[in-house]
Amino acid sequence: MDLVLDGNGPRYMQLVRALKQAIASGRLPGGTRLPASRDLARDLVVSRTTVVAAFDQLRAEGLLTGRVGSGSYVNAPASPTQRPPVARRSVLPQSAYSRRARELHDPDDLSGRRLPGMRHAFQYALPLVNAALNTAWLRELGRAAPYVRPNYPMPQGLPSLREAICKHVTRTRGLQCTPQDILVVSGAQQAISLAARVLVDPGDDVVIEEPQYFGARTILQMHGANLIGVPVDAEGLRTDRLPNRPAKLVCLTPSHHFPTGAVLSLSRRIDVLQYARQCAGWILEDDYDGEFRQDAQPVPALQSIDRDGRVLYVGSFSKTLFPSMRLGYIVMPSGLHDDFLAAKWAADFGTPALEQAALAQLITTGAYERHLRAASKRLVERRHALCDAIVRQCGARVTLRPSHAGMHVLAEVTGLSAAEGVQLIRHARERGLGLYPATNCYLDPPDRCELLMGYGAMSTRDVREAVTLFAACLDSWALRAHGPALRLAHSR
Incomplete structure (x- = not known):
């Protein structure tokens, strides 16, 4: 003491x-x-x-x-005598990285988080809850604990987990890799951060989708990348809008674009691979939930047709299992193998070994794939419940982007500006419904109200009740916002 x-x-x-x-x-x-x-x-x-x-x-x-x-x-004193908390001392950023981080990251930002006091929330970052999976995970942790060595783990990851991941992704996603190509990381967020360290210098051009996964965008901006947004349509990234000058890195979610749900077409996959080859650049393929293909056969990964070794494939278990697990992986191009291992070693010496050993067993025994099949079936039911309820109760007031995978859909509230969307979200929260704007997914947000509507952690009953509340919020907000004008028109 x-x-x-x-x-x-x-x-x-x-x-x-x-x-x-x-x-x-x-x-x-x-x-x-x-x-x-x-x-x-x-x-x-x-x-x-x-x-x-x-x-x-x-x-x-x-x-x-x-x-x-x-x-x-x-004993706690009867009358508190503690000094008031000392305010954090403000100092100027001590590095260019810190300056960019302060500008880009708000530690109090509630985007995507569960808000207190909500009856229902369309939170898009939560995975499906599976009690049987929780039991299986605890069992594997207990089995692995006596055999995990207490010293530092291998920076690249346990051989058993790398082999299990390799077998899984070659069979289910069509990847070309060996266990030596797998790097185990602490989730997709670390994978993107390591890619930025290895590949991007401040000022380098990096192509991202517009809209895009905001976590990747923020990391790249913190590293000083010059981001070039390329629009997305129903076939994914508009490859005809790729910049004429060479880009160091192209970041994609080709199997299920975040947030629109579009799938990158085969012709555009070939185009973007050709672009990377011509630029001597790289492609980061973020397959954050591509395994939850619900209405069609899984789309093979972009890496599976890469013949030049320029695709970094990033997978994560945050959506398929638990976000708190903090486990993901990179399938590294062979030419970058040593660079990524050095970056991982510098970051944390290696990912915790107990969770790696338990996950290796979960995959090897087939429990992981059984969970994916069951989860996909339940997600289909929830997505259909969401879409059917919105069509039935909201009608033309809400337009849904087509989506055949994952755990969320992108919805546009017809005729509402972005500012009116903020008011609607505030109104819904007053009535106990959590809504989440898609604004932070854009470099240049459009002037319309778009909502990310997650359903992964909701039962079908919860989904229907939440949509009923959503429709009621649309009605009451419209009356609040336009009631005086409607009453005046009616009186005339």
Whole structure:
């Protein structure tokens, strides 16, 4: 315990004053268990008698409580004497990276998070809840625990997990790879960050989809990339709008574009591969939920038709399993193998081994694929429930983008501007419904109201109830916003 004796008077009173100061400042809040008298005496280099006398004095003053067989605990003071929290000292950014990060990242941003007090929320970042999967995961963690070595994990990832991932993606996604090509990372967010470190210098041109996954965009901007937004239509990225000058990196979600749901057509896949070859650039393929193909056969990954080794394939278990697991992987082009391993080593020495070992078993035993099949079936039901309910209850007021995979749809509220969309979202939250705008998915947001409507963590009953509430919010907001004009028109 970090206590400083002031040197004035008896030792036990010095210790009493030091402990009082720690309690008053909040360093020892109510309920804190103090070290045993022998341990504290050893740490402070005083006699145990001194510590016992100090504890007795504090108990007499009501600041400590002794519990038989347990120890001494701090009592919360009757009248709080803690100092008010010290405001964070403002300093100028100490690096160009910090300056960009401050401009781009708001730690208080609630985009995509569950809001308190909501009856329903179309939160798009949450995966499907599966009690059987939770049980299987806990079982595999318990089995793996006795066999995981306590030293640092391999930076590239456990061989058992890399082999399991390799077999899975070659069979289900058509990838061309070996276990040596797999790098285990802490989720897709780290994969994108490592790609930015390895491939992008400040000022380099990077092509992104418009709209796009905002997490990738923010990371690239923090690294100083010059982003070039290329529009997306029903066939995915408009390859005819790729820049004439060479780009260092092209970031894509070709199997299920985020957020529109478009699938990149074969002809455009060939175009973008040719563009990367001509530029001597690279393609980052973010396959964040491509395994949840619901109404058709899974689309093979872009990497599966890459003949030049220029595609970095990024996969994640955040959507298919649990976001809290923080596990994902990169299928590395062979020419970048050593660079990515060095970047991963510098980032964290390696991803936690216990979770890797448990996941390897989950995949190897077939439990992971069984979960994917069951989850896909349930997601189909929820998506159909969402789309049917919106068509039935909202009619022409809401337009849905076609989507055949994943756990969300993109909806446009007809005739509403972006500013009116903000008002609608605020109104819905007042009525207990969480709505989420798509504005942050754009470099240049359009002046219309678009909503990301997630359904992965909702039951079909919840989906229908939420849509009913959504339709009611549209009605009441329209009356609030245009009621006076409607009443005036009616009176005339």
